[in-house]
Structures are given as C-alpha cells and as structure tokens.
Amino acid sequence: MGKLIFGMMQSLDGYVDHLKLPPPGVALHPHFNDHVRGLAGSLLGRRMYEIMCYWDEDQAGWDAVDHDFAAAWRAQPKWVVSRSLTSVGANATLVADDVERFVRRLKAEVEGDIDVAGPVLAGSLTDLGLIDEYRLYLRPFVLGGGQPYFAAARPPLRLVATDLLGEDTVRLTFVPA
Secondary structure, three states, X not given: OEEEEEEEEEOOOOEOXXXXXXXXXXXXXXXXXXXXXXXXXXXXXXXXXXXXXXHHOOOOOOOHHHHXXXXXXXXXXXXXXXXXXXXXXXXXXXXXXOHHHHHHHHHHHOOEEEEEEOHHHHHHHHHOOOOOEEEEEEOOOOOOOOOEOOOOOOOXXXXXXXXXXXXXXXXXXXXXX
C-alpha cells in the first residue's frame, strides 16, 4: 500500500516560495536526491509540476549533485493533477477528473512512498484525509509572504520525529492526530 507524504522546504514564517527560498545547500541537496530516488513516485499539482519540469532537461552549470537529482526525478513516475493542462512530459500521467478516486486507487496499487508536491493539492488531499505524513523542512529565512505550506487550516497533527539536516535545515515529521 502506498503512503502519501507531503514535504516541502519552507521559511520560518511558513511559506514555500521556491523562487525566494535559496536552493538546498551542499549537505541538504544530497538528502533530497536520496529521498527522490527512494520514492515510488510523485503526485504533483500543476504549478509544482511546471516548476519541477526544470529538471527534465540538462542545464548549463549543473554540478554532479544536480545531475544526480535530475536522473532520480526523471526515472520516477509522476501523476499531475490539473484541469488546465492538456498534456504532460515523459514518465508523467495527467489526472484531470475524480482526483479522490484516482488517489485512493493509487494508494491501494502502488507500494511505497508517494511524494505530494504542492500546497494547494496537499490541502485538498488533507481535506479528504488522504495525506499520511507531513514533512516540514524549516529553513532559517523569513519571507514575509507567499504560498503557505498549509493552504487551509492546519489539520490536527502529532509530531513523530525531528531531524537536523544539512547545514541549516530542521525537518519536523508529523502524522494526522
């Protein structure tokens, strides 16, 4: 059975704006490479999918860690929830209708961890009781605005782990209470 995990880097004030948060540092980036390599796949909202498409084509200036992440990203199955997209790229499936039924089937048929990417999508899956774990990667920055990690009211959660990752990140792991 699949396990839906919503985890994103966020500022100390709760925002997940990847254009304003600095990229992961030299110790944190390999953590995410290992995380992505270990996933059964990723379930993404449209906006997050469009951001992550950056990794679909090699970029000038990438180092070995970037190439490693791109290889892990490209290899995993992706399911993209969108009513506005008409197509998605390689190794991706478009999910446009009956998201709840699709995700319940996905959890029943896919073995392992399925990453949920995007706070709006995660909010709707939270409302349906489908998220199994939340991982908040707190970075030492204050953005003062942007897209919040929790798109709606925070559900009742229970802290199950804390980890210091890399040079500047604390991961808090929660499960529904």
